[in-house]
Amino acid sequence: MDAGPAHVSGTAGHAPAHPEPMSFWRKYVFSTDHKMIGMQYMFTGIVMGLLGGLMAYAFRMQLTFPGEAVPGVGVVTPNLYNALVTNHGSIMIFWFAMPVLIAGFGNFLIPLMIGCDDMAFPRINRLSYQIFFLSAVVILVSLVVPGGGFGGAWTAYPPLSASAAYNHTPLGAPLWLLAVALEFVAFLLGGINFVTTVMNARAPGMGIWEIPIVVWMIIVASILFMASVGPLIAGAVLLLLDQVVGTQFFDPRAGGDPLLWQHLFWFFGHPEVYVVLLPALGMTAEVMAVFARKKLFAYKIILYSVFATGVLSFVVWAHHQFVAGIDPRMAHVFTVTTLLISIPIAEVTFAYIATLWGASIEFRTPMLWALSFVAEFMIGGVTGIFLGASATDIYLHDSYFVVAHFHYTFFPIAVIGFFTGFTYWFPKMFGRMMNETLGKIHFWGTIIAVNFVFIPMFITGIAGDHRRIYTYQLFSQLATDGLGRLRLVSTLGLIVMLLFQLVFVVNLIVSLVAGRRAERNPWRANTLEWVAPSPPPHGNFAEMPTVYRGPYEYSVPGRREDYWPQNVPA
């Protein structure tokens, strides 16, 4: 036994830290098992993500056919339109991307990939999910209360968000804010748990440079989240007081300042982009290495670039506020920091592309998703430069160019990232293989359709379409046939994309029930989760693994096998 980090539950032949629960309620509902909590997060997130997608259907239809009843929804009033847009954004980020990518995959993968039997704080973990579930209930309730759901955009800028006299949603606005605050509490608990677990419970022999990159990235994301969310929680408390008690922290009539909220919000809001980006980036790297049969190109450079991105992400927030009324001289500072972030992110991209050099690429479904992440995310990356440059942002700010840009980052992050991870780890989660044909149909349908959704938005944005406007009929320069056709293409793309998700649902159900049984290591991968049985039992490993090498030793010269698991002695 070499000297590795302390191990939570001892070594070979151990007893699990807590006994295996047997009853249905203890096992599936009030579980403290990290795998079950991960699944709970993931499936709650999938349901919320589908709801968020259907919301997009409703408001895109209104935009394309203004004033007409939307099939299955009815007439979308301005009130409803604003509520749908607001909650689509909120749900996709806080109730789909975060729970699925960080909490879902983080919970499932971290103990398995670092070779321990559970999280450091299993009960805090359970509490984290319960609070998250409550927050999801509150956000859904906020949509159906009298007065309707909150419609002040996911950024919730006061004074609009601060007073029912302005937003006309006396219940929707405070409930929305409460839901967001609860969600933050849940993720703070989860973040503490992740960091503690990875610091203390790694398998013997796993030094910090033998940690799989997805675990690293989830940890960096958790730290970014915990470090950035404080100001926003403080701001949320002030805003809630404004809404409910009648204080005027953000209302200038009593000396408050609306811009204060913007600073508090975006100080969190920009690192938040990287909070959800990093886990997706990590999963992409894992999948690319396995299906390229290649060592990850320059693992340490990728990590250092990620650290640099994380640090820089704290000093770019005011690029959301170039035209918000801040001192014009400040814009230069934030233009420089924002454009500098392109350097580490470009390095990560180059390293991913370089990983393909000399590879032996097997285009299975998870690999298609991982590759499409790189291809699509680059569109989001380069279009960000137009917005980070203060002078062009004057024109493009709050236009559909922005919508297209951040969907080319968030769609790869949240949707492609989720499918990358889910199709790759499905055999480990459920002990069965997914159907490859259905998987590929789903992939191509989704990936082709999504470009039809968002590429037209770059053009309509440049042509002057502004965001969150529920009809363009009153604008002579925007109510043209040409722009109308582009909006129609977007909407049709969305409908096709949503329909293709049915293929995924069918594949999920068919594979869960009748999929081919998966062996322990169907992808011939190196990381420790593939040492455990599929699916892993309570306590994960029959014999706790010891780590002898880094996670990406593929195609090592002189070996018969083209992979070399971390736990196999030399």
Added chain:
Amino acid sequence: MIAYLVPQASSYAGHIDWLFTLILVTVGFWFLLAEGAFFWLCFRFRRRDGVAGQYVTGTRKEEKRWISWPHYLVIACDVVLIVATVYVWLEVKQNIPPADERVRIVAQQWAWVFVHAGADGKLGTPDDIVTVDELHVQLDRVYQFELMSKDVLHSFSVPVFRLKQDAVPGRTISGWFKPTQRGRFDIQCAEICGLGHALMPGHVVIESQEEHQAWMRAQRT
């Protein structure tokens, strides 16, 4: 590039469009290069029987240059773009020419109120001309505006001017523009302001000197 879709009607619209094109060319180069390399590698190194993957760590010096050279090139591009951006921003936002005319813009849920200074060129005098949702300006004159809001955040956006500025209650934000093309163009609110966010279309009417004088006379009677 933008001018194909939206006419340029202010003195600085050309600056912003130029910067847009510069960025488009720069990032377009990177985008095509990176996507090209990516798809070529995907094709070139697809799995073939009997061909194993290579063991490349990316830690040797001659391998690292695949990252470090593009890395320096990205820095060079960043420097160019930063300098160009700072220049355009200075021209548009900070180097404000002396005012020929003044106008006050007051946003509220859900309308624009425009206070034109009138013949004496001063705001707050009896000859001010107040209009709702329609701003009248004269060609080739430098306008300085005071932008205010009565209730929530709004944003004064005139795409043909390439001008956008949030209106913040409790603050008076100043800015400028110089119209360079006659016509009637849309003004939009660009910051969500509640139920009527889509219902506050304004128009800017850009007139020649004679037309503008005639309009002012008509307002006074």
